[in-house]
Amino acid sequence: MIxxxxxxxxxxxxxxxxxxxxxxxxxxxMKPNARIINCARGGIIDEDALAAALKEGKIKGAALDxxxxxPLGESPLKALGxxxxxxxxLGASTNEAQxxxxxxxxxxxxxxxxxxxxxxxxxxxxxxxxxxxELKPYMELAETLGNLVGQLAGGRVELLNVRLQGELATNKSxxxxxxxxxxxxxxxxxxxxxxVNANIEAKERGIRVIETWDDSVKDYAGSLHLEATxxxxxxxxxxxLLGGGEIRITDLDGFPINxxxxxxxxxxxxxxxxxIIGKIGSLLGSFNVNIASMQLGRKIVRGDAVMVLSIDxxxxxxxxxxxxxxxxxxxxYTVTL
Numbered sequence: 001m002i003x004x005x006x007x008x009x010x011x012x013x014x015x016x017x018x019x020x021x022x023x024x025x026x027x028x029x030m031k032p033n034a035r036i037i038n039c040a041r042g043g044i045i046d047e048d049a050l051a052a053a054l055k056e057g058k059i060k061g062a063a064l065d066x067x068x069x070x071p072l073g074e075s076p077l078k079a080l081g082x083x084x085x086x087x088x089x090l091g092a093s094t095n096e097a098q099x100x101x102x103x104x105x106x107x108x109x110x111x112x113x114x115x116x117x118x119x120x121x122x123x124x125x126x127x128x129x130x131x132x133x134e135l136k137p138y139m140e141l142a143e144t145l146g147n148l149v150g151q152l153a154g155g156r157v158e159l160l161n162v163r164l165q166g167e168l169a170t171n172k173s174x175x176x177x178x179x180x181x182x183x184x185x186x187x188x189x190x191x192x193x194x195x196v197n198a199n200i201e202a203k204e205r206g207i208r209v210i211e212t213w214d215d216s217v218k219d220y221a222g223s224l225h226l227e228a229t230x231x232x233x234x235x236x237x238x239x240x241l242l243g244g245g246e247i248r249i250t251d252l253d254g255f256p257i258n259x260x261x262x263x264x265x266x267x268x269x270x271x272x273x274x275x276i277i278g279k280i281g282s283l284l285g286s287f288n289v290n291i292a293s294m295q296l297g298r299k300i301v302r303g304d305a306v307m308v309l310s311i312d313x314x315x316x317x318x319x320x321x322x323x324x325x326x327x328x329x330x331x332x333y334t335v336t337l
Contacts, residue, residue: 003030007036007282010045012040014180028110031161036063040173041066042068051079051080061083061084062077062083064086064087072088112196116195141239144261145237146180148337152233152237152333157229158206159207160226160228161225163227164176165222166222168223184202224238238251256297259310262310265337266305266334268330268331269304269305269332270308272303289311289313290321296308
């Protein structure tokens, strides 16, 4: 092949076996009108031998994008004329590539400022863009559930269990864990927590994270279960995505529900008994608090139940204390998402 080819291009890695594979002996066997191209790795061609072969007319030309020492410094190749083409081993050196790089950087900065995942941050795990696009809705779910369970568990969370369920169990958990921690820490850090520093902030606060996977859960295509232990005890929430990426809270402390998250929410644990819903509604009405939606979850009739209210206004501590005084109410929490 060396003796017959008009053009020889190299497509091999540099290894001890391929270093100076193209040397004076090989170059001497090539046709006088042959040309050689190397865009693979520097060092595969003996550059001094190549310069000599070109200068002596043993071969017609060469084109190199890679060199034994980069950037290319003093080299006999630079003294040659049109028989050699030298480019700087930099794919982004074209005008078109520079424009594309600038656009990509601007878009990534925009995404981070909007609170979206950083695609190319050096200190968080990288994700294939297609995988990231597929996980984005679930990362929003994870962040929402993290925010919710953190408020239910209390100010200082010590332990967080993250379980990926159903089809979600086949995905990488790390991006979803980071999103969960971002939501969990939001109440304390607000805009200071992001996808880059959420892991670091959690470790500094002593939050232990346990990740598990369970593909046997088939209630939804994929769901996320979080359990957090904090000042107010241990609380658990499960959430899933419906069609169109709509978030649903599907379980609260073991009680099945189906609730879309809202800005202001009131959660209560109470006895499943007649009249209690009316009492809470009347009490909130007396404080001019409007209820947007309400849902109950229970396991058995006349046992314990949870009530989830979406409300139009935040509740003051005074109102929450009055709710807890209602006969049958065991506990109540307000959440702001």
